[in-house]
Amino acid sequence: LRETIEQEIRDMGLQPTPFTLTKVIQLYETKNSRHSTMIVGCTGSGKTASWRILQSSLSSLCRAGEPNFNIVREFPLNPKALSLGELYGEYDLNTNEWTDGVLSSVMRTACADEKPDEKWILFDGPVDTLWIESMNSVMDDNKVLTLINGERIAMPEQVSLLFEVENLAVASPATVSRCGMVYTDYTDLxxxxxxxxxxxxxxxxxxxxxxxxxxxxxxxxxxxxxxxxxxxxxxxxxxxxxxxxxxxxxxxxxxxxx
Structure with missing residues (x-):
């Protein structure tokens, strides 16, 4: 895996520094132990590069016929660019008609796909209590998203959550304790x-x-x-x-x- 990671870094036109290699391997190990992972660090510290390198490396190993590795597909979204209704779905108060949210639609699509490919639902944006608290039941061992219309979307093993955030200043201990953590420090890069x-x-x-x-x-x-x-x-x-x-x-x- 390490050799493939180094090759993917070079293929992307990046530098295989010890810091980058360490963070990619830490992310791999963390994702193997937790289905929800947060990459925390300031802008320019290599958060996006870390998961993109890992995604490319795992997919390359799968194509090379290596066992225990699968193609990785990402489903990126910015939760702070959406209202809670747009994110999770909501009822129209006038017609009582249900409108699906971006996250509920993405999760339903990813969870219904029975291919062995890994699906990473990527939340690229600040974490706050307004939207993250509704994810607690998905991030814990239940792995179920419950919508306000009563629908429950169970998350299979091949689907995982990845949060790319600058800090956890307003995240509750209940949220942080449910996730694996990878911290990237710009001063190390x-x-x-x-x-x-x-x-x-x-x-x-x-x-x-x-x-x-x-x-x-x-x-x-x-x-x-x-x-x-x-x-x-x-x-x-x-x-x-x-x-x-x-x-x-x-x-x-x-x-x-x-």
Whole structure:
């Protein structure tokens, strides 16, 4: 599995750092022991990359004929982009007609599929008590979603829940205790893997001097910005590095004399 993970990371144009490998393997082990898993970390810490790498690795092993591995399909949704009625379903007060919600529809589709493929229902967005409390019966050993129309959707073994969240500041202990946790810390990852992946796509004659300049100046610039600059909109360190690389790519073109 580790070799496949490393190969998938390279195929995605990313860097197989020890941090990334560790987090992907932690996610794999956590998902094997819990059917509900939360990946917690700030923007740019590798949350999305971790589950995408694991998904791709497991699917590749299945296609290679390895036993005990299955194709993985994801069902992503943002719960905070929807009202509770749009998420779980609701009755029309005028007609008393039931309208299915996004989550109830996705869960019904995933749970009714009898193929051995793994189905990951991915919640990409902040966790709060408004919508997560209704998931407690799904996250515990009952594994059943009960809708307000009385319908009960049982979650089979091949279906699991994956939460991608920045923090658990407003999550209740009842919710947290039902999930496995994988914490990704940006300080363990840093900006260098992204820059290295970006440099790998640049011409070699250009990449080598750029790498020397990044190593010489970037940390000093980030420290100066942190100590001396007031930002109207706080910009994460990682986002600033991405903007720098994209700005360089946009300007350093043959049309501009590069």
């Amino acid at each position: 840093g900006w260098k893997p992204y820059v290295q992946s970006w440099l790998d796509k640049r011409p070699k004659v250009e990449a080598e001097p750029l790498q020397r300049m990044f190593e010489k100046f970037i940390n000093k610039m980030l420290t100066f910005k942190k100590d001396n600059c007031n930002e109207l909109v706080p910009l994460p360190e990682y986002s600033g590095i991405i903007s720098l690389c994209k700005l360089y790519s946009a300007l350093a073109t043959p049309e501009n004399g590069n």
